[in-house]
Amino acid sequence: MAAPASLAMEQMGSENEEQEQISKLLTGMNDEHGGVIVEMTTEPMDAHVFSSLLRTSISHWRQQGKKGVWIKFPIELVNLVEPAVKEGFYFHHAEPKYLMLVHWIPETTNTLPGNATHRVRIGAFVMNEKKEVLVVQEKNGVLRGTGVWKFPTGVVDEGEDICDAAVREVKEETGIDTNFVEILAFRQSHKSFFEKSDLFFMCLLQPLSFDIQIQESEIEAAQWMPFEEYMSQHFVQKNELLKCIADICLTKREGKYSGFSTVPTTTSFSDNKSYLYLSRQFLNSP
Amino acid sequence: MAAPASLAMEQMGSENEEQEQISKLLTGMNDEHGGVIVEMTTEPMDAHVFSSLLRTSISHWRQQGKKGVWIKFPIELVNLVEPAVKEGFYFHHAEPKYLMLVHWIPETTNTLPGNATHRVRIGAFVMNEKKEVLVVQEKNGVLRGTGVWKFPTGVVDEGEDICDAAVREVKEETGIDTNFVEILAFRQSHKSFFEKSDLFFMCLLQPLSFDIQIQESEIEAAQWMPFEEYMSQHFVQKNELLKCIADICLTKREGKYSGFSTVPTTTSFSDNKSYLYLSRQFLNSP
Numbered sequence: 292m293a294a295p296a297s298l299a300m301e302q303m304g305s306e307n308e309e310q311e312q313i314s315k316l317l318t319g320m321n322d323e324h325g326g327v328i329v330e331m332t333t334e335p336m337d338a339h340v341f342s343s344l345l346r347t348s349i350s351h352w353r354q355q356g357k358k359g360v361w362i363k364f365p366i367e368l369v370n371l372v373e374p375a376v377k378e379g380f381y382f383h384h385a386e387p388k389y390l391m392l393v394h395w396i397p398e399t400t401n402t403l404p405g406n407a408t409h410r411v412r413i414g415a416f417v418m419n420e421k422k423e424v425l426v427v428q429e430k431n432g433v434l435r436g437t438g439v440w441k442f443p444t445g446v447v448d449e450g451e452d453i454c455d456a457a458v459r460e461v462k463e464e465t466g467i468d469t470n471f472v473e474i475l476a477f478r479q480s481h482k483s484f485f486e487k488s489d490l491f492f493m494c495l496l497q498p499l500s501f502d503i504q505i506q507e508s509e510i511e512a513a514q515w516m517p518f519e520e521y522m523s524q525h526f527v528q529k530n531e532l533l534k535c536i537a538d539i540c541l542t543k544r545e546g547k548y549s550g551f552s553t554v555p556t557t558t559s560f561s562d563n564k565s566y567l568y569l570s571r572q573f574l575n576s577p
Numbered sequence: 578m579a580a581p582a583s584l585a586m587e588q589m590g591s592e593n594e595e596q597e598q599i600s601k602l603l604t605g606m607n608d609e610h611g612g613v614i615v616e617m618t619t620e621p622m623d624a625h626v627f628s629s630l631l632r633t634s635i636s637h638w639r640q641q642g643k644k645g646v647w648i649k650f651p652i653e654l655v656n657l658v659e660p661a662v663k664e665g666f667y668f669h670h671a672e673p674k675y676l677m678l679v680h681w682i683p684e685t686t687n688t689l690p691g692n693a694t695h696r697v698r699i700g701a702f703v704m705n706e707k708k709e710v711l712v713v714q715e716k717n718g719v720l721r722g723t724g725v726w727k728f729p730t731g732v733v734d735e736g737e738d739i740c741d742a743a744v745r746e747v748k749e750e751t752g753i754d755t756n757f758v759e760i761l762a763f764r765q766s767h768k769s770f771f772e773k774s775d776l777f778f779m780c781l782l783q784p785l786s787f788d789i790q791i792q793e794s795e796i797e798a799a800q801w802m803p804f805e806e807y808m809s810q811h812f813v814q815k816n817e818l819l820k821c822i823a824d825i826c827l828t829k830r831e832g833k834y835s836g837f838s839t840v841p842t843t844t845s846f847s848d849n850k851s852y853l854y855l856s857r858q859f860l861n862s863p
Contacts (some may be wrong), residue, residue, distance in 0.1 A: 294728050296672060299787050310650045314633060323719070352652060356602075366662060366667060366668060369658055369659045370659050370663045372655055372656070372659070373655045374656055376655045381652060381673045381674070382671035382672060382673055382674070382675070382676050382772070383671065384670065384671055384692075384773075385668035385669065385671035385676060385677075385692070386668060386692060386772070387667045387668055387669070388667070388668070389668065390668050390671060390676065391671075391825070398723070400794070402717060403711070404696070404732075404770050405696070405732060405735075406670075406671070406672060406693070406696075407692070407693040407694055407695055407696050407773045407774075408695070408696060408697060408733070408734075408735045409693055409694070409695040409696070409697050409776070410690070410691070410692075410693050410694060410695070411694060411774075411776070429655070431688065432828055435608075446690075446691065447694070448694075449694045449772060449773075449774070450767045450774060451766070452770065453765055462823050475853035475855070476837070476853055476856075477812070477837070477853070477854050478851055478852065478854070478855060479738060479739055479852055479854075480849065480851035480853060481736045481849070481851070482736070482849075484690050485670070485677070486672070486735060486736065487670075487693045487735075488693075488697075488736060490695070490697070490737070490776065498611060504836075506599070508686070514606055530844050531842045532842040532843065532853065535840065535842055535853060535855075536853075539859055540854055540858070542858075543861050547858065548856060548858050548859055549858065550855075550856060551762070551763070551854060554821065556764070556817045556818040556821055557818065563766065563767070565763065565764055565765060565766035565767070565818075566765055567762055567763070567764045567818065567821055567822075568763050568764070568765075569760060569761070569762035569821075569825055570762075570834060570835060570856070571838075572828075572833065572834050572835065573825055573828050573834055574826070
């Protein structure tokens, strides 16, 4: 999002020959919202040197009328996080290798965007021509050792499309190749991990291969199971959500249901393709 | 998720009268995955004292066969973040007032859950009986000052249901009361802010009131506009995504489309109600 700040400094004011004092500033890139983004490199920096640079830079940005100031610290520079907090920065988001801090300079209301709030997961309904459904037993998690057969599920990776994640997870867990067909339903649940929420998309996939090869690290067993046998499991029957999802799959199997299919679209803001998920009825309408 | 750690210490081994040495440990709560969660209070702690406590605690947890160790630092204790990183912890996630660090103790593969990856937003399609649609002009953002009329949109709050967020945003921006009807379509896009993705849900709402009262801080103007006039805007026509969404709304208006409605469900794992979104066809099927 911003060019590396190299030594994260630039020189300014060196034309003032009388003072011969060189003020140094952190180097940032302007963003589209009147803010500045500073990406620190991993080169070590003394906390006192940084504090001084930061103070001068904030006063410079304030004069320029800047609003939000973002500083991205690689984990190697964790020693600079405390000085930044002392200058009024707060945590925005973090990933294993970096921490993003932000500071709102103006007196006006802070309009900075919030952090990501949801994890996205998929479940896969894959049925062959014998009306058997692809199910697995997991080696880890709450169902470990229970003998319960479940649909393949998994977490959508950062930057991954939901439709691609479903195909990838089925391939990884069972070795089966599939085509994405549609999203049958989805569920939103809260406080799924810490304060974060969860969006779970139940996907219909069409199998392209049939020989199962399980993922040894995560999967205990996998098989093609008659759908009625899957449905009749006590675990499915007593779980309102799973029962409802299974009923939707059954309705779909009978040709009486249509979920959301993918349509690639672009916007005028960006050239990136992104998927719109909508009802197939729309595509069939004149 | 865990009880406050008060002084984040507990005494152990004080029964050994010969040594009279008291080892202190950080106090954590066990989680369901063989891990420990430590929630630090905001009480100040010296970084060296913390480092020593942490080292002793890690060795204790290792002996106990613990896997993931989570430490939640309030921003007031930012001075303890660097010592934790030096002991092998890395960033997991952050919110304005805290930073969560994690450390995977065993030699085996790290199976800790990832961070939240998506922000969730809504758009609202609200039409009155005169076939006029509720539109706004925003005071901020890329459309500021362009004269473009758009559907009300907004970010789903942490822990908020999508259907509730749509009703809330319409009420806040325009003063109009509505009932949630269904999700017409949704779009997933990537690198929407930093590396995070965006899920945008287009919702159909039924208006219950009609007198517009705009939110002065964010909205420049709002009105009920003939749908054809909205559609004919150059901005809508040249934007593939908006055009497609508008076409879906039109198809819906003609009664030829059904999106996803809400059904409250529970699972056997938790008593919390959560919404399943699915096609109304399912609810109508025998």
